[in-house]
Amino acid sequence: MNTKIAIQNLNAYYGKEQALKGIEAQIPAGGITVIVGPSGCGKSTLLRCLNRLLEETNGVRVTGQVLLDGEDIYARKADVTEVRTRVGLLAPKPFPLPMSIYDNVSYGRRIHGLEKLERRNGRSLDRKVEQYLRAAGLWDEVKDRLHDPASGLSTGQQQRLCLARALAVEPEVLLCDEPTSALDPISAQRIEEQLKLLSAETTVVIVSHSLRQARRLADHIIFLWMGNLVESGPSAQMFSAPRDERTRAYLYGDIG
């Protein structure tokens, strides 16, 4: 197993309250890793540690290491914008940027200067925008109104736009925090399909509070419980033969 992200003795604090307690886990390269656990156990906190977005919250402190391809993203010389470019995030609720649909997708490429590269290669930004809107399964619905405000889309469409926007930066890892929680079943299914396809090339990490979704998507599972890591491993093994009592109780619906 090739490790993409190695989490070592990771602690996170909101003020005095400790939300993550000495997490040790590995996220394999490629495939889908799902973080599960009862509400408030620290899933979102853990996820937001992986692209250093957690530190944008007031009063947060993080200690420990997160190795991305063997390099600590919390090291002093690590560049936070580079980390976030390599590790993308899909938030639970879609928040389009205050601009057109087209500009939402091209935003990341423009700030990172990927556009100039494309011109040299004779490829245009338009093609890239189309490519990522297709990848997010949104192209057919918006191709005639690319320059309309993104805020005019439905919630399900906005979430797929946020996916396209994240993909357009070409991240190596995509983090998704309950990516379907704000969506209707059909939009949710679409997002799931896209993530599944995507996981062929990209490492996908999903936070989910739905065990069914975890069963459908996960290649690998991380189970959290009150800020502690209880167990992690291949999905098949976790579902068929959980080692820990708490995992078993959670899986069989006794808690959470």
Add this chain to the structure above:
Amino acid sequence: MKRKLTELFAQTLMGLSLLVVIGSLALILGTVIWKGLPALNLAMLTQVPKGGYYLGKEGGILNAIVGSLYLAGGATLLAVVVSLPIALFLQLYANRSRWVQFARLSLDLLFGVPSIVYGAFGFTIMLFLGMRASLLGGILTLTLLELPIMVRGMDESIAMVPQALKESAYALGSTRLETSLKVIVRQTAPGLMTAILLAFGRGIGDAASVLFTAGYTDRLPTSLMDPVASLPLAVFFQLGTPFPAVQQRAYASALVLTVIVLLTSLISRGLTKRLEKHIVR
């Protein structure tokens, strides 16, 4: 029954307060129009005064119109250039620190300082530098006067930006500067516009701060170092004469000032409407 009565009482009270506000607005506008309109003619708008701004019954107030637009326009422009970075800094880089809280408090205090104090302050500095009353002096003083209201207005509107929106931009690898300029400024454009407009209104309507710093003259300014007239002072001087004919010209000047303020707010309303369509909620 009692609750219904309370409700009725509260509604009546609110209705009355609204009526008082709208009534006084109408009364002010009515007075200015009623007394100013008869004296308003093309010459008023297109000529400089003949026979002196204080006693002259001929010519117009073009000097004051142009002067006021230069003064308030220049000051607002300068104030925007200074305010936007301050407001973004307060919000994005250092939101909760003690220094920032102190900066906000200072700005609120500065907003409460009477404009004559700004005028006196500007005048003192100009004396120290050996500057005479001039367009430049007026613009700089008005900039100081406009800054607190503009910065705080922008600050408040940037504070309304949802954390999740900022995080969306950060999560794509934006730096704070990119997030500020490409996302926050777009999202808050209508709020920023309102802050700018409020500041412009404060600047163009103020007499006390330009009295010593910009001076007054019958001529149109040809350089930043020339003294320059302004509409509030035109009102002030003409209203102070014993002649009813000149006093009428004061009301006409007030009418022109009011129309300029109304026009700017209408135009910016229109602009804001166009900016609003991209805002996410």
